[in-house]
Amino acid sequence: MSRRKLQGQVVSDKMLKTVVVKVTVQKRHPKYHKQYSVTEKYKAHDENREYHIGDVVEIEETRPLSKEKSWKVTRKVK
Numbered sequence: 304m305s306r307r308k309l310q311g312q313v314v315s316d317k318m319l320k321t322v323v324v325k326v327t328v329q330k331r332h333p334k335y336h337k338q339y340s341v342t343e344k345y346k347a348h349d350e351n352r353e354y355h356i357g358d359v360v361e362i363e364e365t366r367p368l369s370k371e372k373s374w375k376v377t378r379k380v381k
Contacts, residue, residue, distance in 0.1 A: 307364040310380060313354050314344070321372060322349045324362055347374040354379060 311326035327342045347362045354360055359381040362374045 308361055308377070309345070309374075310359065310361050311345070313356055313358045313360060316349075316352070316355050318346075320349055320352065322347055322354050322360075322376060324360060324374070324376070326362075345374050346372040347376045348372060349376050 309324075309326045311324040313322050314325045315323040324345050324347050325342060326345060327340050329338050330341055331338050345362060347360075348365070348368050354376055358379055360379050361377050363377045365373060365375045367373045368375075
């Protein structure tokens with residue numbers, strides 16, 4: 304099974320073992336063909352608390368770890 308991978312920026316690291324990652328995706332309007340950006344926030348698991356605000360990270364979908372957390376941080380991009 305292939306798991307979805309997304310890239311985004313860490314916007315919060317205040318929780319224990321959890322970071323909030325903001326992912327921005329470019330979409331195209333079906334009728335008017337104009338591109339627009341859609342932003343979504345994901346809570347991702349960070350076991351060792353090594354990622355902080357401003358880091359660009361890659362997250363990967365995983366089994367549900369809590370009520371709102373079903374992603375984990377795999378690596379730091381920048």
